[in-house]
Amino acid sequence: xxxxxxxxxxxxxxxxxxxxxxxxxxxxxxxxxxxxxxxxxxxxxxxxxxxxxxxxxxxxxxxxxxxxxxxxxxxxxxxxxxxxxxxxxxxxxxxxxxxxxxxxxxxxxxxxxxxxxxx
Amino acid sequence: xxxxxxxxxxxxxxxxxxxxxxxxxxxxxxxxxxxxxxxxxxxxxxxxxxxxxxxxxxxxxxxxxxxxxxxxxxxxxxxxxxxxxxxxxxxxxxxxxxxxxxxxxxxxxx
Numbered sequence: 001x002x003x004x005x006x007x008x009x010x011x012x013x014x015x016x017x018x019x020x021x022x023x024x025x026x027x028x029x030x031x032x033x034x035x036x037x038x039x040x041x042x043x044x045x046x047x048x049x050x051x052x053x054x055x056x057x058x059x060x061x062x063x064x065x066x067x068x069x070x071x072x073x074x075x076x077x078x079x080x081x082x083x084x085x086x087x088x089x090x091x092x093x094x095x096x097x098x099x100x101x102x103x104x105x106x107x108x109x110x111x112x113x114x115x116x117x118x119x
Numbered sequence: 120x121x122x123x124x125x126x127x128x129x130x131x132x133x134x135x136x137x138x139x140x141x142x143x144x145x146x147x148x149x150x151x152x153x154x155x156x157x158x159x160x161x162x163x164x165x166x167x168x169x170x171x172x173x174x175x176x177x178x179x180x181x182x183x184x185x186x187x188x189x190x191x192x193x194x195x196x197x198x199x200x201x202x203x204x205x206x207x208x209x210x211x212x213x214x215x216x217x218x219x220x221x222x223x224x225x226x227x228x229x
Binding site for chain 2: 107110
């Protein structure tokens, strides 16, 4: 498809395990964003990439969270030693260019998310 | 520190016009105002974007006063399928400050 693809759609894991969440952005989009959304809450911004670089990682909630992007395309969000409070929907979005570019090119297109449940 | 302020929830009836206002007092010169809609179990999707004055597309209008410290999303003649959460996003000068806020939960009743 032409949209943002996230996998898996659902992930159930045990406390203390590591998980990897994958995001395939829209082809040609140079900017990629990760958000977290807890049940009934708004979107919590985690990190963004411009190309393969993440200029600022301070949005990541703890050092158990890391993200990388390779080839200017696929991104992986890794959560180590998962905790129950990590349970949420993790959303990925991409845009043609970074949000500071002209408005239309900064419009974000979201995937359906990965629902993570930590038991 | 929240960048945008919206009502937490709104109720409306089918066929009515709905206006949702977002306050963004600290908007910067180069910031755009973008509105997104989110249905349950889906990611947000783009509705409309503006910089100043009025913008209209096939689904909504966006009104932005001259001082740009607020914006109003207008949905004409809503239907049950417009029940969703609506977020306004104001981009800062750096991408590290993208906060959607809690959004406005719109419920359209028959």
